[in-house]
Amino acid sequence: MIKSLQCSQGADYRRFMKRQSPESSATIKKQIHKRLQKRWTIRELYKEKSWKTLVKVGLQTKGLYEEYDTIKVQGQVLSVGDSVLINSGDQYDEDYVGTIKQILSIKEPTTAKLICLCRIQWYMRKSEIIKSQPKCSEWISEQELFITNHQEYILAQSIIASCKILSCSEYQELDEIESTIYFNRLEWDLQKKQFGNMDALQQFCFCFQPVNPDRQYIQCDSCKNWYHFECVGIKNGKYNQNEFYCSKCQ
Template identity: 45%
Template sequence: MSVMHWTNVDNHSPSKFNGQSSETLVPIRKRISKRSEKDLKQATFKQLYKQNKLAEIVTKAMENKEGLYEEYDEIKIQGSILRINDNVIIKNGDNNVEDYIGTIQKICSVLEPQSNKLICLCKVQWYMKKSEIVIHKPRARCWIGTQEIFSTKTNDFILAQTIIQKCTIVDCDEFVNLQNCDSTTYYNRLEWDVENKKFMNMNEIQLYCLCQQPWNPELNYIQCDKCQKWYHFECVDLLIGSYDDKDYVCGYCN
């Protein structure tokens, strides 16, 4: 992948420290921290760039006193002006995987001292797509829409040139009422906890139908004329179009 996404996987197994006292763990962690700081200082910008360690590039540049780091309010990419808080589609280096969605939090550049070339970066807050959620929550596949995305608290630096274009993010109600929308319009109603792999505010979402699932604006529903509750056509064994001009009474009210 040419773009770092969500969180970096920690390959250090906790079992390595099993059986050690807390007194032993503290100096070990301090040595690891000092070693990381030393490696960062010794690494060149070019080495960090090749390793795609963009956050480390920013940290190293900010610590430098020669003015290598600079922030901006906007940047021009692909002929479009992008600003902080814009929602954007970000290219995924693997063509077999969907592109990413994020919100720009910071726009900056780092001057590479040896070549005098600018490394243009954006710090983005990530959204998760359906394909990334259902891996951990397969039962949610039936109610998550194809244009639904999930906010996270995870952010990271990306190369500015990996941004493809702006996109629109609305809430679920707005999405339902949109007259025209395309593949660059998404809706968000839930937050996803990346670390614990769970929805954060699921208790705030109303459930519908006999199956008690959240509303999916891409599915067909029918409303009972007595209780006013909504049901999936298939859950109450109805064919789409069979009740266009008729009253419908659900099994509970009948």
Template identity: 45%
Template sequence: MSVMHWTNVNNESPSKFNRQSSETLPPIRKRIQKRTEKSLKETTFKSLYKQNKLAEIVKKAQENNEEIYEEYDEIKIQGSILKINDNVIIKNGDHNVEDYVGTIQKICSVLEPQTNKLICMCQVQWFMKKSEILIHKPRARCWIGTQEIFSTKKNDFILAQTIIQKCKIVDCDEFVNLENSDLTTYYNRLEWDVENKKFTNMNEIQLYCLCQQPWNPELNYIQCDKCQKWYHFECVNLIEGCYDDKEYNCGYCN
């Protein structure tokens, strides 16, 4: 039986499997970049639209013909005037998933050359919802509120027609003091790092109760009359309503 072994033997004849020197890499990169740019130029707006590559549509329009690209300060959608920096609810194509929340950063349109139809788009900066965070931080379920959202640095272009309506985003303290709020009112106090799947400013949030969790404005707390600290009823084994008219002292102050 004959057996062939791979060995590190120096061979005078060049092999096609030999690694290329670093001197050859820049020209290769340039050729790849040129091919990519050429491919983008040859790609039609229609095909990019079908692939939902809206950022590429904007880039192609800006590079090829400035006359077909235009930016605006406001746009009318669903009978409402929307402006840059407005917070909006954005329709999710999957009916089984919650709608999205974002802030409008740019409003623009591209005139499709072949059909002369306008592709109206908005660039939005995304917020993450509770359901999206819990995939990566399931233990945060007890302190993240239903109406809490998390700012990110991620932004994308969306079709303007996918915007449902404006929404309101306040800080946590303002949310607690609101007399009337609905499902279009959210609060934000933390930023989420999309790439690394973590909170970026968790050390700035005050922790409460024996369980040392951030404040959840949608839960009920009881305050110790001596130390002024706040506790969940469950964590101190109390029934809600039993201390409405009498003094409460926590286990440390009792």
């Protein structure tokens, strides 16, 4: 009976309430209002894409919240700790990248359908970084990502595919690089719009920049330092001599 009342507050509801004592009537009315409010909240939060608040509501309501170790998306089984590509929408050319930190579901009480969510730790791409740091464009690789401390919930169905995020040294050792393979070596502070551990990177060449795996380098046979082809006057990406000495060692 309560279930049917939660779906409607019309004539049947009023007749039912008249048969109750004032005390029991008030108690039942509060219970019905509370449950209706919860169900309406979940539907509205889903509609508004307010995932963080939706999770809070699910945690506060017994039987609506459940966590998982894995989830199947786009035919792939993904686990907590996996890195993934996320649909950024039609207004962006590049997909977002993040690491799954949590997998959960919230049950919509009226339909019993599960709203599957993942808590994601975000990475920033080169195209986003150079908006604030344009001078970094020369040493940031196209496949380089920058980890942030920002996490938020997304719909699991917005995940496109899994990807790999390696260290810079691991990335440099690859013979072939697929489009879903990235590397990370720096943190990015979203509030300050700056790198968090830039001093840890070794700098190369006369221009004193961190290594960019996308560019070509040549090592001096004397000082053993590495230099960009362009910075030492090597054109067309070719150097035919057996030895190379930088201008400091010549």
